[in-house]
Amino acid sequence: MMILLTGGSACGKSSYAESLCMRSPTPRFYLAAMQPYGEEGARRVERHRRLRAGKGFETIERYRDYGSLVLPERGTVLLECICNLTANEMFDDEGRMTDPREKVIEGVGNLASQCVDLFVITNDVGSDGVEYEGSTAEYVRAIGEINARLAEMADTVIEMVAGIPIVIKGKIPQ
Amino acid sequence: MILVLGASGAGKRAFARSLGYNDDEMSCRIDSAAPVLYGLEEIVRARPEGSEALLETLCKRELVLCCEVGSGVIPDNLADRVFREAAGRLCVLLAQRAEAVVRIVAGIPVAIKGELPCARC
Numbered sequence: 001m002m003i004l005l006t007g008g009s010a011c012g013k014s015s016y017a018e019s020l021c022m023r024s025p026t027p028r029f030y031l032a033a034m035q036p037y038g039e040e041g042a043r044r045v046e047r048h049r050r051l052r053a054g055k056g057f058e059t060i061e062r063y064r065d066y067g068s069l070v071l072p073e074r075g076t077v078l079l080e081c082i083c084n085l086t087a088n089e090m091f092d093d094e095g096r097m098t099d100p101r102e103k104v105i106e107g108v109g110n111l112a113s114q115c116v117d118l119f120v121i122t123n124d125v126g127s128d129g130v131e132y133e134g135s136t137a138e139y140v141r142a143i144g145e146i147n148a149r150l151a152e153m154a155d156t157v158i159e160m161v162a163g164i165p166i167v168i169k170g171k172i173p174q
Numbered sequence: 175m176i177l178v179l180g181a182s183g184a185g186k187r188a189f190a191r192s193l194g195y196n197d198d199e200m201s202c203r204i205d206s207a208a209p210v211l212y213g214l215e216e217i218v219r220a221r222p223e224g225s226e227a228l229l230e231t232l233c234k235r236e237l238v239l240c241c242e243v244g245s246g247v248i249p250d251n252l253a254d255r256v257f258r259e260a261a262g263r264l265c266v267l268l269a270q271r272a273e274a275v276v277r278i279v280a281g282i283p284v285a286i287k288g289e290l291p292c293a294r295c
Binding site: 008126 | 177179242243244245246247248252255258259260261262263265266268269270275277286287
């Protein structure tokens with residue numbers, strides 16, 4: 001089963017996703033796509049580690065190329081998050097840009113084929129009304145389209161608002 | 175306490191008026207005794223650090239109105255990122271404590287926790 005969770009910053013996506021994962025089969029893998037930059041990034045990673053502590057997740061840091069990832073066992077996967085993965089697939093370390101869409105979709109499809117339950121966290125980046133230039137505009141558009149395709153693949157789509165899950169598609173897994 | 179969320183201009187104060195609160199009963203100041211507090215996001219923006227300490231004061235209000243500020247591209251500016259996170263986390267805490275949470279979508283109140291409140295009196 002695939003569950004897509006969306007919502008703004010600090011709306012409780014991660015902790016809710018983790019609580020849903022606790023009802024899903026072990027082993028549980030947390031796939032971290034965020035490359036932590038600087039002190040702020042380190043603090044964010046630390047906060048997420050604290051949230052996950054004691055929940056039995058094995059953390060796998062992987063910034064891109066999810067299409068070739070082989071998971072050690074079938075179980076539950078929590079992928080966090082599509083915005084980071086898309087940025088990492090779109091811009092390489094030298095800043096060169098490629099279209100991230102197919103790689104992200106193929107990567108998530110590869111994860112889905114190797115686990116029982118897949119939880120994918122994303123964010124709605126296209127609704128701030130700001131007109132961005134160049135690569136940022138392309139990034140926003142790519143995430144919008146990727147989210148739509150992931151929602152098609154997903155059994156359940158949940159929007160989080162202030163920690164409250166709002167079901168957009170399917171139903172919350174029991 | 176009922177938490178009312180929604181985008182800027184979505185109709186949060188109009189919703190409060192529809193419940194029977196007049197404008198004199200609405201304030202954007204944290205130290206006011208008005209039953210309705212609006213613009214919580216601006217209070218957080220002014221002092222994002224430690225904004226969780228406002229929780230108890232806010233829970234004494236009848237209505238707390240706050241803009242949803244967490245969507246869109248993550249801002250370049252650190253202060254903007256800190257503000258968005260602080261506002262988001264405070265709303266999660268408020269929502270846990272609230273009897274009801276109402277999200278205003280294009281002027282339409284949608285109860286996302288509890289029931290839509292009835293008008294006063």
